[in-house]
Amino acid sequence: MEELHALIDKNGLIVAFLLVGLLTWVTDLFSKKVLSGKIPGSAIAIFMALIFGYLGGVLAGGEKGMADLALFKGLSLLGGSMFRDFAIVATAAGASFLLIRKSGLIGMISLVLGIFVFFLGGVGLAWLMGYRDAVSLCTIGAGACTYIVGPVTGGALGASSEVIALSIGTGVVKTIAVTIFTPILAKRIGLETPGAAMAFGGMMGTSSGVAAGLAATDPKLVPYGAVTATFYTGLGCLVCPSLFYLVLEFLI
Amino acid sequence: MINGLALLSFSYLLGMWTGDLLGTMLGIDANVGGVGFAMLFLILIKEWFMKKGWWKADLEFGIEFWNKLYIPIVIAMAASLNVKSALSSGLLAILAGTIPVFLAFWVFKVLVRSFKTT
Numbered sequence: 001m002e003e004l005h006a007l008i009d010k011n012g013l014i015v016a017f018l019l020v021g022l023l024t025w026v027t028d029l030f031s032k033k034v035l036s037g038k039i040p041g042s043a044i045a046i047f048m049a050l051i052f053g054y055l056g057g058v059l060a061g062g063e064k065g066m067a068d069l070a071l072f073k074g075l076s077l078l079g080g081s082m083f084r085d086f087a088i089v090a091t092a093a094g095a096s097f098l099l100i101r102k103s104g105l106i107g108m109i110s111l112v113l114g115i116f117v118f119f120l121g122g123v124g125l126a127w128l129m130g131y132r133d134a135v136s137l138c139t140i141g142a143g144a145c146t147y148i149v150g151p152v153t154g155g156a157l158g159a160s161s162e163v164i165a166l167s168i169g170t171g172v173v174k175t176i177a178v179t180i181f182t183p184i185l186a187k188r189i190g191l192e193t194p195g196a197a198m199a200f201g202g203m204m205g206t207s208s209g210v211a212a213g214l215a216a217t218d219p220k221l222v223p224y225g226a227v228t229a230t231f232y233t234g235l236g237c238l239v240c241p242s243l244f245y246l247v248l249e250f251l252i
Numbered sequence: 253m254i255n256g257l258a259l260l261s262f263s264y265l266l267g268m269w270t271g272d273l274l275g276t277m278l279g280i281d282a283n284v285g286g287v288g289f290a291m292l293f294l295i296l297i298k299e300w301f302m303k304k305g306w307w308k309a310d311l312e313f314g315i316e317f318w319n320k321l322y323i324p325i326v327i328a329m330a331a332s333l334n335v336k337s338a339l340s341s342g343l344l345a346i347l348a349g350t351i352p353v354f355l356a357f358w359v360f361k362v363l364v365r366s367f368k369t370t
Contacts, residue, residue, distance in 0.1 A: 085290075173350060
């Protein structure tokens with residue numbers, strides 16, 4: 001038994017391949033046999049993974065969901081930003097440059113609109129919950145953009161650590177919400193073409209959420225959504241602590 | 253196979269570097285569009301290689317493998333998210349994390365529809 005523990009500990013990434021492979025195998029089977037293919041296996045696998053992430057958090061009490069349990073620690077390497085970004089770039093080999101150029105305008109419009117909608121929504125809700133100072137409002141609004149924009153903005157403005165933690169929590173909830181609701185609502189909102197996927201990436205902005213949501217909807221759309229979503233966090237870090245903060249301060 | 257993988261790595265590193273430089277230029281401590289630039293570089297390199305007749309099935313396999321690995325990576329990512337603390341960081345985090353998402357779904361629907369009609 002001790003040898004097995006040492007083996008798993010030394011080969012975390014390989015163990016992660018095995019775990020994800022097993023989960024995908026089971027969910028594919030479930031999708032085909034029980035749901036007759038109505039919900040894709042990958043969507044179920046991603047949703048199950050979120051539940052495992054929750055359970056991992058309850059059991060280990062760490063910050064990396066399931067990956068905080070020694071047996072599963074390779075998951076944080078396989079699912080970390082390096083492999084994620086590398087694989088997203090690889091999806092570009094299946095994308096068409098012509099289509100990306102053709103939809104560049106709607107992508108840019110949605111990027112600006114997206115940051116505006118999420119910031120405004122976050123600030124509005126924080127106001128309703130009783131926050132009144134520009135720094136906290138701005139940090140929570142930035143957290144509603146992504147879980148990176150929140151702490152970057154809070155750090156730049158000198159927000160309290162509770163507010164910064166709250167902004168990270170808000171951003172992670174957003175990622176989860178986009179992951180779950182994208183495949184459910186895709187048809188109803190017209191998310192079916194590469195151009196629409198580019199607008200979607202700009203509008204939602206969370207690279208992880210957009211990537212996971214589109215993967216569960218239609219893997220062919222992933223590169224188009226990812227190519228705009230990747231500009232969202234940078235743009236958010238640029239305007240939230242500067243322009244948006246100044247406007248907020250002026251209004252309050 | 254390995255030359256395709258090397259090409260992918262080259263695009264990735266070049267794109268990330270561009271994103272970092274752009275971030276520094278704008279005076280913010282974040283990568284601006286690194287992944288997006290990397291994707292554009294890869295697409296441009298592919299077009300150029302195809303024109304030259306250098307784009308071979310064996311080369312594409314090295315990139316295709318990572319393309320296919322993408323969904324498993326997303327699954328691993330979902331399992332290593334901090335779901336518990338996100339859900340327990342309070343009502344505001346849950347509301348501010350979900351309500352704007354629905355608002356954005358609606359704005360998206362209107363935007364896509366208005367672009368189709370024009």
